[in-house]
Structures are given as C-alpha cells and as structure tokens.
Amino acid sequence: xxxxxxxxxxxxxxxxxxxxxxxxxxxxxxxxxxxxxxxxxxxxxxxxxxxxxxxxxxxxxxxxxxxxxxxxxxxxxxxxxxxxxxxxxxxxxxxxxxxxxxxxxxxxxxxxxxxxxxxxxxxxxxxxxxxxxxxxxxxxxxxxxxxxxxxxxxxxxxxxxxxxxxxxxxxxxxx
Ligand code: ATP
Ligand code: MG
Numbered sequence: 001x002x003x004x005x006x007x008x009x010x011x012x013x014x015x016x017x018x019x020x021x022x023x024x025x026x027x028x029x030x031x032x033x034x035x036x037x038x039x040x041x042x043x044x045x046x047x048x049x050x051x052x053x054x055x056x057x058x059x060x061x062x063x064x065x066x067x068x069x070x071x072x073x074x075x076x077x078x079x080x081x082x083x084x085x086x087x088x089x090x091x092x093x094x095x096x097x098x099x100x101x102x103x104x105x106x107x108x109x110x111x112x113x114x115x116x117x118x119x120x121x122x123x124x125x126x127x128x129x130x131x132x133x134x135x136x137x138x139x140x141x142x143x144x145x146x147x148x149x150x151x152x153x154x155x156x157x158x159x160x161x162x163x164x165x166x167x168x169x170x171x172x173x174x175x
Pocket of ligand 2: 010147148149157158159
C-alpha cells in the first residue's frame with residue numbers, strides 16, 4: 001500500500017477531487033505520509049485569477065488585483081485590442097498558493113491524517129512535481145486530469161500528461 005502519497009493541487013475543481021482522493025487514501029493507511037505541492041504559475045489569465053475571488057481567504061487580495069489588471073489594460077489600450085494581459089503580482093500568486101496548501105492541509109488533518117507536509121514551489125509545474133516526488137521517494141502521485149487551463153476539448157492537461165509519462169511511481173489521474 002502507498003506509504004508516501006504526493007498530491008499536486010492548482011486550486012481547480014479537478015485538483016480538489018485529487019486532494020480528496022489522496023486524503024482518503026492516506027487516512028485509510030496507518031503511517032502514511034501525505035505531501036501536497038503547489039507550483040506557482042505566473043501566467044494566470046483573468047479568468048483563472050477570477051476563480052479565486054470567491055474564496056473567503058483570497059477575496060480581499062484577488063478582487064483589488066483583478067481591478068488593477070483591468071485598469072492597466074484600459075490604460076495601455078491604444079486603437080487596437082490588447083492581446084497581452086499583465087500577469088498577477090507575484091505576492092498575489094504566492095498568497096493563492098499558501099491558501100490552497102492550507103486548505104489541503106486542513107482537509108487532511110480533519111480526516112485524521114497525522115503526517116502532512118506542504119510545499120510551495122515555482123518553475124515548471126510538471127518538473128517541480130516530479131522533483132518533489134523523487135525527493136520524498138513517493139509511492140504514489142495523485143493529480144487531477146485537468147486543471148485551470150482554458151483549452152476546451154482536452155481530456156487530460158499537459159501537466160498531468162507529463163507527470164504520468166515521466167513519473168517513476170504509480171500516478172493516479174482523477175477524472
Ligand atoms: P494545461 O495547463 O495544459 O492548459 P489544464 O490546466 O487543464 O491544462 P493540467 O495543468 O495538466 O491541466 O492540470 C492537471 C492536474 O495537474 C491538476 O488537477 C493538478 O492536480 C495538477 N497541476 C497542474 N498545475 C499545477 C500546479 N501549478 N501546481 C500543482 N499542481 C498542478
Ligand atoms: Mg494547467
């Protein structure tokens with residue numbers, strides 16, 4: 001059975017399912033270690049950022065940031081539509097990561113998982129997830145099939161695909 005379970009969350013609904021499964025697996029196996037990873041992504045779109053505006057612990061930081069970005073777009077727009085959208089401020093992206101990891105930890109602890117670690121990373125999401133899994137010698141990686149990505153029609157996102165392909169341990173992709 002899985003002893004060290006690594007679960008990666010980007011805050012999406014699919015990732016929430018992955019967190020729940022990882023927590024259930026860890027809660028059912030005495031002595032399991034549960035490691036949550038979030039990799040900060042700088043290229044969050046307005047839609048992606050907007051999803052966090054309804055979170056009780058993020059509203060106060062995300063709402064003004066959305067307004068700031070909108071203002072920047074309006075100020076920069078010339079006669080042509082803007083194709084470039086400014087990324088959210090690093091401290092906002094950092095706070096989102098902290099809150100997502102705190103939520104995951106709370107869910108695990110509320111279900112009685114004793115050993116929980118959280119890691120906030122930056123860089124290539126798949127690479128960081130794989131590095132973390134290797135560093136902890138994880139037995140199992142749990143991911144969502146999709147994430148915050150906006151591309152419609154995909155069944156499995158690029159992070160899931162890459163981690164599944166390159167992972168040395170069993171990798172579960174939750175649908
Ligand atoms: P894409 O990013 O390729 O446009 P997508 O966002 O729909 O597509 P993925 O990014 O592959 O799909 O997300 C699938 C799963 O991978 C998520 O549910 C989550 O478990 C994990 N994941 C994705 N990005 C991150 C991240 N930045 N940090 C931690 N986990 C992530
Ligand atoms: Mg993604």
